[in-house]
Amino acid sequence: MVNITKIYENGFVANNDINFSLKKGEIHGLVGENGAGKTTLMKVLFGQEIPEQGKIMLGGKEITFKSPLDALQYGIGMVHQHFMLVDTLSVADNMVLGNEPKKGILYNKKSAREQAIQVSKQYDLEINPDTLVRDLSVGMKQRVEILKILLKGAKILLLDEPTAVLTPQETQEFFVQLQNLKNKGFSIVFISHKLNEVKKICDRITIIRRGQTINTVDIDSVTEKDISNMMVGYNVESTKNMVRDNNYGEVILKARNLSYLNNFGKYSFKNLDFDVRSGEILGVAAVEGNGQSELANVIAGLFPITEGELSINNVSLKNVKNIRQIRELGVSLIHEDRMDYGVSVTQSISENIVSDRYYKKPYSKFGILNNKKIKEEVTSLITEFTIKCDGGDAEVKTLSGGNIQKVIAAREFTSNPKFILACQPTRGIDIGAAETLRRKMIDLKNEQKSAILLFSADLHELLTVSDTIIVLYGGSIVAYFSHVDNIDEQTIGEYMLGIKKQTKEELRGAIHD
Secondary structure, three states: OEEEEEEOOOOOEEEEEEOOOOOOOOEEEEEEOOOOOHHHHHHHHOOOOOOOEEEEEEOOEEEOOOOHHHHHHOOEEEEOOOOOOOOOOEHHHHHHOOOOOEEOOEEOHHHHHHHHHHHHHHOOOOOOOOOEHHHOOHHHHHHHHHHHHHHOOOOEEEEEOOOOOOOHHHHHHHHHHHHHHHHOOOEEEEEOOOHHHHHHHOOEEEEEEOOEEEEEEEHHHOOHHHHHHHHHOOOOOOHHHOOOOOOOOOEEEEEEEEEEEOOOOOEEEEEEEEEEEOOOEEEEEOOOOOOHHHHHHHHHOOOOOOEEEEEEOOEEHHHOOOHHHHHOOOEEEEOOOHHHHOOOOOOEHHHHHOOOOOOOOOOEEOOEEOHHHHHHHHHHHHHHOOOOOOOOOOEHHHOOHHHHHHHHHHHHOOOOOOEEEEEOOOOOOOHHHHHHHHHHHHHHHHHOOOEEEEEOOOHHHHHHHOOEEEEEEOOEEEEEEOOHHHOOHHHHHHHHOOOOOOOHHHHHHHOOO
């Protein structure tokens, strides 16, 4: 990719004269802050965006395309961060979707199945073609996504945050698959914020900052700290070294025999018992689909309580009628789906930040907004949370994902919260932004004695930030660790996959009576 420049309609320069090269048979890491331009660059390479300037060379010849279908014709395929699979269809059906084999005018299911088996054997990626996608583990869904583009003839694979929701064991197996593909001559672009994984799997890396190429280096010539410093342009302080006050106070959130029955008549989770105390960060570890999302939504008041008891500050949530009443109990929420539940994208940064407090003093009086006070506070929070924007009046939709997350954090962390429900607070955001939010959570725990329930797919984050950790598997608590210093990612991964399970006696420590 030579001198690529991409400018959006609002005048934002996403890529500014970027150069990027990929060798045959290499795994090339692409790293940078949120909003740095790496996703846009890959969209250009995959035909989703047309650049204003620059050219793409493949095998020494210039190529042009206007859509992802054109890119696939040249052997370029992309696996997106969020799986593009149909849960109710089989593995084989998903793999041929968009290019279905026919027998006459009808869909040839037998041929689809044969194609799926053939490509899985060819690349040593074993899969059952008849399994419904909804019954697969997250790791196997990842495999189906890769097989889909391999079946379509891709030789260049663009992988966007491919390990974001994988356990350490699944990640290790995934890396073996990537190495096998690399050895067969495939070229792979590996986009990730997990620098330890970038160091482990990549041959070279390219660092992008503010739409420009900072450097391309051999992976052996740099440390993780070198990479993070080049990404953000300054020395990133780690939360590892922060002093944590573990003097816990009273129970803020209490769950007893808590259960939720979903729309399919199945329990997403059942009979959960746990507490979160003042001044405590309780981490929740689970593979996607084991009830953690439903649990978060029940606590947030978005889903009903089917059975059991749930209280915040000794107030039963069964007696609470709406979200505002939950917030008035001192609850703050960072939802995992930030676009639907975290912000209103067509409104300004300022309107989003004060959306939980605009009706209170000093932000309004007798129903009239105090615009001066609101502007002063929003301007201060933009600086404090390093939100990259054109000011408080800018619409949220003009921001990158990481900066949208900072807007949410600026609102939720400054509402004097007694209890914070933080769901995937740093998913898909760069190391600088992630460390900022982690430090804020530890500060709130230490200084305001906030109780924090942290749901995260990043086990490094859970072990760095949490005081205690519970593990969910199959909708049940299978492990409780009161001292995170005694465990590692590999151990937690075994419980997340159901390989290990604590006894009922060992789990009794989860209830802080």
